[in-house]
Amino acid sequence: MTTASHVKLPATFANWFEEKGWQVRDYQFDMLARAAEDKDILLIAPTGAGKTLSGFLPSLLDLHEAPQDGLHTLYISPLKALTQDIHRNLLEPIAQMQLDITAETRTGDTPSHKRQRQRKKPPNLLLTTPESLMLMLSYADAPAIFGRVKRVIVDETHSLIASKRGDFLTLAMARLKHLAPAHQRIGLSATVAHPDSVAAWLGRSGQPADICHVPEAVKPQITMLKSDNRMPFGGFMARYAIDEIYQVICQARTTLVFVNTRAQSELMFQMLWEANREGLPIALYHGSLSKEQRRKTEDMMASGLLRAIVCTSALELGIDWGSVDKVIQVGAPKGVSRLLQRIGRANHRFDEPSDALLVPANRFEALECQAAIDAIAAGSLDGDKPMPGALDILPQFILNCLCSAAASPEAIYQQVLDAAPYQGTDRADFNKLWTFTANGGNALAAYDRYQRLSKKPDGTFKPADRRVIQRHRQNIGTIVEAGRLKVKRIRRGNQGKIIGEVEEYFASQLTPGDSFLFAGEVLVFDAIRDMQLHARPGKGKEPKIPSYVGGQMPLSTFLADGVRDMLAAPQRWQALPAQVQEWLDLQAAFSRIPQPGEVLVEQFPYRKAYHTLYYTFEGRKANQTLGMLLTRRMEKMGIKPLSFSVTDYGLSVCAVNSINDSQLAALFQPDILGDELEDWMLQAPMLKRSFRQVAVVSGLTEQRYHSSQKTMKQVTFSTDLIYDTLREHDPDHVLLAVARADAERELLDLRRLADLLIRFVDKAHLVSLKKVSPMAIPIVLDVRSEQVKGAGAHALLEQATLYEEAESMLDEVRAYLSGGD
Incomplete structure (x- = not known):
């Protein structure tokens, strides 16, 4: 058995570490020892510890x-950006040690000629995404390409589990196990709340x-x-804090300013x-910008040419830009692990603390921060x-395997069972999904469109x-995008x-002459031509802000409990801004503070109603569902x-x-989840x-065919009819x-709501106020x-009006407590 103490680095590697002034850490020797024993490994290490290397x-x-x-x-x-960044960092030691090793990326941004070459002559190290991997597995030459794979590295593992995209990846890895049975798996992550569960998710053949x-080494500051x-x-x-945010940027070397949605960015x-009086180079980065825009920003950041980037979650994972010494989170973090990931982008070194500033957008968010x-x-x-694997991915996986080579249902079923989330998949459910893949099922079997499989004599x-293969390959993945239009910035003619890109429904609200913010400038809408939104640089008094479906992040249950606990401990309020402390003191004097063991319910007259x-603290989705159910019962x-x-x-x-x-x-x-819900x-x-x-993920309909992208209106009409x-x-x-199970989990957050109602049954405390x-x-x-919509200036004006109204309300409370009416 190989042990860490017996692992010796070849002279080429030992000299390279010495030239860098680095020492191989004990855990890295341990990783090498476990790899030599062909063990799957989940490496959980803080940012800057050298996980990727x-x-x-x-x-x-x-x-x-x-x-x-x-x-x-x-x-x-x-993330594509992470793949590019890791590739750039990987080429450095390969070149410096003059290793005869080839390393390339393969993502949706890779040119077609390079993809073809990679299939004919694969590199030694291929850096890719789940979707690109599944696409490559769909070709007849997949056994030749992947048959000699020795190792699979899954980065930022925590971000993939408990999601359809993670289920999708486990199926791809199950297919890899079929093609290369002896490959080893290594998972990398800085933030893992449930290590044993993630280790089981990563492992092979039921072995974690x-x-x-x-x-x-050090706590972040x-x-x-x-x-x-x-x-x-x-x-x-x-x-309210924009000038102070700008001053922090001025004092730092390089800053990442994180917000939670693309519209907010x-x-x-x-x-x-507007506040950039010193003309600092500040850039914008989010997933709806073109790949050229994003690559340009990535290269400028890697070269140290930018002082700040305003960004979304598209940059929160693993990016290693050594010049970043400050992270600013604007708005509530929504989750502890997510915040820690973002903070880890600053001071990307093991023995130095990351430095972060949290800027709450409002008073409740101060509690959350x-x-x-x-x-x-x-x-x-x-x-x-x-969680158990999403079943709508299985038809896509079945077809993906058959695009590569003909197979029997039993052979594919055994591969499905090799994916950790699908180990308990019932054979009867699999048979139904196989039938759907083959001909659409009873109601759809009469349509030629759904005759997707044919049976061979064997x-x-x-x-x-x-055509079936082509449709499938053009629609691989679990990310169902809203209909989008390319934004073309017009200069002449x-x-x-x-x-x-912007989403179709946003574009449909524009009329010629309307202005909107995009890619960091004001554009004036001209027309929509050939699924492109044409716009010119210009000026607008009230530019609109493109909004994007799915931008709202849920408040984690863990963080919600933390807010409850903080409210119940007045001695902890001293850490909060003074005006938030006053707000809570007034609440305690005028009504009461929500306690962990109850749901506070306040009632008061306002505007003739x-x-x-x-006060549930259970997140927007659960509260939305509760509101629907309560109002039905109230009726x-x-x-x-x-x-x-x-x-x-x-x-x-x-x-x-x-x-x-x-x-x-x-x-x-809890019985409100019965009749009212149904x-x-x-x-x-x-x-x-x-x-x-579900229809898009399962292949019942598609978002793309040939070179065209279906509009959301077309997709909706088709799926509603089906x-x-x-x-x-x-x-x-x-x-x-x-679809019913997905709606209960993703749209309604029923599990969280049910837990709330069960925990607090007969513990709702009503306080009647004047x-x-x-x-x-x-x-x-x-x-x-749910998303930021409408004119930016109008939204800010409306916010200011509400602020004045809120101040007026608070003044009334102060007067009431001081003995006024």
């Missing part, structure tokens, strides 16, 4: 000592990976901005640009555990024709260049609800009549929305069940939809 080191040693033609190691990353856990300016009660951006960049700071100081993380199956506030009880609004922290219901304690007890019960779901459009996602057909003629169709309470103000006045 540790993952590649066994492969570099193997190829140095025993050169091999063709593909030896696959590196799989969740070994866990190599590197302790954190995190502070929260305590501005002298008045912090808003609600709202989506921290305009456009607005934040614009505000910073402090709860996250406390959790990180305590070494606590959050994150979901892996009992194996293959795709019916080349109709000449210009593509700078990114009664408002009832439920039956004669309370006459008018409307409701939600935030991550609570739910506000406006009604004609007030409620009493007995009515509250009847409202806040009635609502059958009438609500969300099942069709969920089915639309949904109605199946509901009427094949109500037991497997995809209807999958006026709105301080804590209720941001929830009552919250007028945000």
Whole structure:
């Protein structure tokens, strides 16, 4: 048995480490020893500890000592930007040690001629994404390309588990195990809340990976901005702190400014640009910009030419830009692990603390920021555990395998069972999904479009024709995009260049002459031509902000509990900004502070109606669902609800009549998830929305065909028609069940809501007030939809108006507490 103490580096490698002034760490020797024993390994190490080099080191040693033609190691990353960055960093030691090793990237941005060459002559190290890997596995030459793979490295493993994309990757790795049975797996991650679960997810043949856990050398330095300016009660951006954010950028060498959505990044960049009195080079980065724009920014950042980047989650994983010495998180972090990932982008060195500033956009977010700071100081993380694999991916996987080579259902089923999330897949469910893949099922079998498989004399199956293969390859993946239009920046005539994409529904709201923010500048809409939005640089008094579906991040349960605990401990309020402390003190004096063992419910008259506030702290999705169900039951009880609004922290219901304690007890019960839920779901459009996602992932319909991209209107019309057909003629169709389960989990967050109702049954505490309470103000006045929409200037003006109204409300509370009316 090889042990870490017996591992010796070849002179070439030992000299390279010495020239760099580095020492091989004990855990890296341990990694080499485990790799020599052919063990799967999950490496959990803090940012700057050399995780990526540790993952590649066994492969570099193997190829140095025993050169091999063709593909030896696959590196799989969740982000294209991370793949490019790791490739750039990997080429350096290969060149400096003059190793005869080839390393290349293969992503959706790779030119077609390079893809063809890679299939004919694969590099030794191939850096790719889950989608590109599955595409390569669909070709007949996949056994020749992947048959000699010795190692698979999965970076940022934590970001892939508990998601359809992670399920998708495990199926790809199961296929790899079929083609290269002896390959070893290495998982890399800085933040893992459930190591044993992730190790089981990563391992082969039901055997979990070994866990190599590197302790954190230093804690990150995190502070929260305590501005002298008045912090808003609600709202989506921290305009009140923009000058202070800019000053921090001026004092740092290089800063990453993280926001939570692409729409917010456009607005934040614009505000910073207006404040940029010193003309600092500041860039914008998000996933809807063109690959040329993104590559240019990546190269400038790697060369140290930028002072700041306003960015989204597209840059939160693993990027190693040594010049970054400051991270600013604008807005609530929503999760501890996510925040720690972003903070880790600063001071990318093992023995130096990362330096971060949190800027809450409003007062509730200040509580969330402090709860996250406390959790990180305590070494606590959050994150979901892996769940059973999503069934709508299996038809795509079945077809992917058959595109490569004909096979029997039993052979494919055994490969499915090799993927950790699918180990419990019922054979009857698999058979239904196989039938759907073959001919669409009972209600759709009459249509030629769904005759996708043909049976050979030997009992194996293959795709019916080349069109089936072509449709499949053009639509591989689990990311269902809303209909998008390319944005073409016009200079003269109709000449210009593509700078990114906006979603179709946003473009449909524009009329010629409308201005909008995109790629860091104001563009004026001209026309839509050939699925392109043509716009010219210009000026606009109220530029609109493109919004994107799915931009809203959920508040993690762990962080929600942290906020509850903080509220219940007044001695901890001293860490909060002074104006937030005053806000909580007024709440305690005027009403009461929500306690961990209850759901506080406040009721007060406001604008000729009664408002009832439920402080759930369960996230926007669960609160949205609760609002739908409560208002249906209130209608039956004669309370006459008018409307409701939600935030991550609570739910506000406006009604004609007030409620009493007995009515509250009847409202806040787990049985509300029975009849009310079923009635609502059958009438609500969300099942069709969920089915639309399932239909695209399963191959029932496609987003792309040939060189054209279907509009969202076309996709929606097609899937709605199929949904109605199946509901009427094949109500037991497997995809209807999958869509229902997805809606309950993804759109409604039913598991979280059910847990809330069960934990707090008969523990809802009603407080009747004469006026709105301080804590209720941001929830009552919250007028945000799920995404940022409309004119930027108008939104800020509206926010300012609401701020004034909120201040007026708080003044009334102060007057009431001081003895006024």
